[in-house]
Amino acid sequence: MGAMSNVERAVSALRQMIFAGELPPGSDHLETELAEKLGMSRTPVREAALMLQAQGLVEMRPRRGIRISPVSATDMAEIYDILTELESLAAARAAEAQYSKADLATLATAIRDMDAALAADDLRAWAEADDRFHRELVRLGRNARLSMVVSVMRDQVRRARATTLFMRPKPKQSNEDHRVVYQAIARGDAKTAHDTHHAHRQAARDMLVALLEKHQFHGL
Amino acid sequence: MGAMSNVERAVSALRQMIFAGELPPGSDHLETELAEKLGMSRTPVREAALMLQAQGLVEMRPRRGIRISPVSATDMAEIYDILTELESLAAARAAEAQYSKADLATLATAIRDMDAALAADDLRAWAEADDRFHRELVRLGRNARLSMVVSVMRDQVRRARATTLFMRPKPKQSNEDHRVVYQAIARGDAKTAHDTHHAHRQAARDMLVALLEKHQFHGL
DNA sequence: GTATGCGTTTGTGTATACATTAACGCACGA
DNA sequence: TCGTGCGTTAATGTATACACAAACGCATAC
Structure with a gap:
């Protein structure tokens, strides 16, 4: 112990x-x-x-x-680009793996929690559930190295999120995206899972970078 | 010093x-x-x-x-999956960056060297030029973190290549792929650069994994 | 007022010492 | 013969000591 x-x-x-x-x-x-x-x-x-x-x-x-280490807007753009590619690959692989509904329970729970948090206007709970969703998604992709790289990158995102979480618009589209990805994985549709998640991450990237640049968190 | x-x-x-x-x-x-x-x-x-x-x-x-650390066939599959995604992103970004012919000189040289090495049947020189091409490609993608991740992954590939280089078929298609990627970057065609490189890496992955599995380098 | 040089201070890089604890072997019992 | 338990050995994890070199301040010169 x-x-x-x-x-x-x-x-x-x-x-x-x-x-x-x-x-x-x-x-x-x-x-x-x-x-x-x-x-x-x-x-x-x-x-x-x-x-x-x-x-x-x-x-x-x-x-x-x-x-x-400071995290600048440029850093965030780099990090999100990497996350976008690797998580999307994980989503595609998860879809190919033909998981059962039971295997996807954690994903489903995370989605439900995000909906609830959004309804309750609890952004902190939403962020926690969002993290959970992404972590589980990558795990389902079954690539240990990829998981490690992603988790290092996500640590950096978490740091930036502390300052940006309350500045950005309500993540409504986000929940919708997650649902589509989940369903694509459940029915084994790798392409949809990949492309949807890719677009999801890219949108998040653009929003965050714009936010950071606007607020001049260049060296924070 | x-x-x-x-x-x-x-x-x-x-x-x-x-x-x-x-x-x-x-x-x-x-x-x-x-x-x-x-x-x-x-x-x-x-x-x-x-x-x-x-x-x-x-x-x-x-x-x-x-x-x-040993490098198994499974490890190699994981590594190539990551390389495929990240290098392809770099290729797309390089195309978007609108580089001049002069900026792309290193790429062109590497391609020429690979042709020459292939003609001379010098696999070791070919591998060196191939490395050079991929390294420069990633550098042109302008993402410092991505470069670092890729270089770590490529180190592992290098280790496996020591054992597989002389077992695999002549990399003729490879040179052709590189040329297409180069031209796509030169004319700013991000999609072609991305997709061509993606297919290129995926083919390499499948070939290598099959080779490693066949020769049972599971725990090497 | 600004620049230059020297002495001091102090943080790091490395070596070394030491306690802890896991691995190994051996003896003993079944 | 095989399994179990204990004692020994030895490798690591951590603390400490120390030399070197860089940063800082101060004095002096321009």
Whole structure:
């Protein structure tokens, strides 16, 4: 149970602090500083930082500390382009896999939750269910590497979403798209699943990038 | 000029040994062992291993050493699926970017070199030029993250290619495909660039996977 | 006021020490 | 012969020590 190394603890603690905004994008932090804050020596902190760096969450620069990576509008455009392609592939593969209704239960639940959240005007719950839908979709695509790449990219999106979630229009079309994708997967229609999800993501991309550019979050 | 840290040295030395087959896939190596071989302490070796692990080249398992990741036929299928999508996107973006003939010189050269290598029956030179073509194609797509993901995936392909290069049929169709993609990019035809490259990669994938499965390189 | 150079400070990169804990072997019992 | 349990061994995870080099401040010169 408590078989968790300090490195693992450091990774999740740092991730949490980054996502919570406690370590704001662009800020620098010395290894010693973080080590003290986490109650461990520099060694595991360094190793954790190395892993987070590989995922693009931080950058280690000699003598300037560990910098929490900023996410610009350009970055977001890059990330969404990748997500668009890889998730759409996953959707197509999921459709080809001929899953049973039972296998798709998690997707169905996520869709229902999104509808409910939208009706209740609970954007935070909506975002959580949306995440769940996309995560499950990728899992059904059955490509471990793809899942990993997507999850790294989605981490970045999550960071940006913290600032954009309440600025954007109600995601009504989004729910409709998800339903179409779900049905296409259920009946084994790979092309529709792929193309619908592709358009869905591309629309999200354009909306988000416009939003970020308008609000000049270039270096946030 | 010696401005190279031991970690950097360890990373490139290990990469080289892995690609050269000196550290065969599936083999285990203790940190101490590698440290001694590289003439440094365990610390930089550990950090290097951590980075290579993030790229999927090794796996660190407590008490069992650093394992050089095997590449199975399934892995190759996963990897090619990702490459197919991302490179095709890059091709489309490159076409949209309206590059001049001069900008595309590197692509043209790579194509010429591949023709020459094919005529001379020099498969190794062909593979090198092929790599060059794909790398430049992705670079022209102008997505830094995509480039990074693709280069990690291509590293894995390179490892498998060492064993498959001389088993597969002459890549004649391949050269023809590249030429079509090049021309599509030159005239700004994103759809043709995308679709042609997509089919090109998918064909390569099917051929390679069949080859690997046939020769039962499941755990190599 | 601005620029240049030197001394100091301080963070990092690396080596090393050490405790912990998993793997291995061996003995013992069934 | 095979399985089980314990003791030993040894590899890792983490802490710590230390040298080097870069950043900063201050003084001096223009």
